[in-house]
Amino acid sequence: MNKKIWIALILLGLLAPFVVYPVFMMKLLCFALFASAFNLLLGYTGLLSFGHAAFFGGASYITGHLVKNSGLTPELGVLGGTLFAGLLGYLVGSLAIRRQGIYFAMVTLALAQIVYFVALKAPFTGGEDGLQGIPRGDLFGFIDLNQVYSVGGNPVALNLYYFVFVLFCLGFWIIHRTIHSPFGQVLKAIRENEPRAVSLGYKVERFKLMAFVLSAALSGMAGSMKSLVFQLASLTDVSWHTSGEVVLMTLLGGVGTVLGPLVGAFTVVTLQSELSSVGSWITVIIGVTFVICVLLFRRGVVGELGRLLKKSL
């Protein structure tokens, strides 16, 4: 994709906390990374997981636990959460990839429900209340992530914001690299015609499993970031609602496009925060938006745009 678009996006991200409400912006970055990681699996490998909240939420608990109860620095907390999600992804993936289509989705959903159950019952997760008051701590032991700076008269935790932004860029770059790697090329082949990929000698189960682990680990990274931003790891993060939300974001923005998940996450997170006053109607509004978008733009917003411009975005 065009270099200029990238530079513009990075500048936008760097300047955002001076213009937009920073917590909103950080939430957006977390979900944008989550949706991009999910898209690596659905869009580029052709696997629909319905249990990705297990990785997102699971990692947010682990990070919360590591920094709150074990006193680790935030970057190690994020690393721990990410590794945990990758490992969990290996377990779930190993069991699920033998199944095809809807059965694959059902296995991932069932396993994610087990993770939900563990989060509800385990001693360190805080049950219904979740893990509250997670400290942000000092990055590398000396950069205070709670430090606020006055931006236009408002206190803004800029250190935290830029930490989250750098993590997002790192995660997004890994996804982008994976898609445009020799490995990504084989993933596309599997998505396009699995028997043919097999007949060319590719052990597709290994490729799928690797993609699953990568996607799970990066979803976990997003969850870890979220637990530091909101200082909270809760049951919502591991619930099937969250699994559904990430499917929605990805489809809305455009599955199999690089920018689609960003647009999808932006749309959903914005709707949620703008409409938080209308209470439970929000689910209906997001649902209707989703239906309209799917009817109007079958390839998602970015997918349709790409088709108009005859470019892959």
Next chain:
Amino acid sequence: MSDYILETKKLSKEFKGFTAVSAVNLKIQRGHIHALIGPNGAGKTTVFNLLTKFLIPTAGTIHFNGTDITGEKPADIALRGVIRSFQISAVFPNLTPRENVRLALQRKLGVSYHFWKSDSILKQLDGRAMELLEDVGLAEYAEEITGELAYGRKRALEIATTLALDPELMLLDEPTQGMGVEDVDKITALVKKVSANRTILMVEHNLKVVATLADRITVLQRGAILAEGPYAEVSQDPQVLEAYMGSAHD
């Protein structure tokens, strides 16, 4: 090494009590173009699926170059140098023909699991990919979207992709099916050309193609072998004439 590159003994497949392939003893001589013919539903595609392990045989054994490969997985069979095409054209529709062929070439590079590397290292394969496309007359379509190519070109691309792996044994399932006369002639010439230095087993309905290409023919009927031998011999076999050729000839 024996003269036979591939040998099956009593190869059988049942689908829920229905015997699709029944005790097939197939011997393919090295260097031959061997044709597998027979009426629709005779079990030809099923034999291909058994040989490449896309289906698991109910009974019988498969030997390739003297090694028992009956228990191996499809990808392992491919790694041994047995590459198949499919009856319904098997391409990667949203990639370009160049990328299609490159995917076959890529395996030898040993970087297929390297998700941290840029795919620009695949550029070194473009030259070879273009040569192969040239061979099947697709060079000028190298950058189109494969899904939008005409049917005959997709089949040609499939052959180019299969050839990219330089298979020792190539299995072609009805390569000329659904093609116009012109394309049939092109594919026939192409198969003849690529048969040098390798063995080909092909399923083919068009008897003119079979007569032109095949060194040996096996006739399958209701899952079992009805006759086997050179074209001239088999085409005179009264049983075969009655079962199959009689109606198919003019």
